[in-house]
């Protein structure tokens with residue numbers, strides 16, 4: 001790759017990047033106001049996102065850009081490897097505010113290929129605090145070890161763990177008090193698992209959507225030609241203990 005291509009979008013030395021970001025902000029305000037004079041007034045007057053996005057902190061997976069949503073549409077929580085840890089008060093507060101106050105109807109857990117957190121969990125290589133954070137992800141890998149170790153290609157094994165991780169985090173979400181109570185009172189709330197393919201830029205649904213319908217009914221309705229998504233649901237349902245769907 002030539003230096004021309006490398007620096008095309010950011011032709012300044014690293015020291016000045018924060019200044020560049022501030023300057024770009026001014027330009028963005030001018031352009032936005034020119035095409036939509038009321039844009040910022042509307043932004044200030046209400047906060048009514050339709051979706052809670054739980055994604056990875058990875059810089060290459062910006063929720064609004066890849067989903068082509070505008071400011072105001074997504075309530076966002078991001079952490080390393082898009083974990084839903086039942087004792088994480090940060091996530092639980094975000095979830096409760098999103099569901100009970102903002103009234104979102106969809107929650108998306110979005111993992112991504114080339115996830116450093118997932119690789120670290122498989123390879124047991126991460127700084128101590130990160131390693132501690134990834135403990136639950138290592139449990140996911142252990143519970144699905146039969147399937148994962150049968151995959152010879154390390155790249156495909158990573159991708160499969162990315163998918164399984166997303167599925168397990170959706171199930172973790174479904175067992176939070178916030179979600180259980182929302183479903184119990186009849187609120188429309190759908191939990192989705194997606195994976196972002198970094199190489200081609202495409203989001204894909206891994207087919208583990210939960211909407212409060214009991215697992216037995218969902219299995220009867222599940223499409224049979226679904227391939228990978230079906231396998232995720234099946235393997236998650238087969239697994240014991242905390243991995244049962246709902």
Ligand code: CO
Pocket residue numbers: 056057058080081082112114115116117118
């Ligand atoms: Co990641």
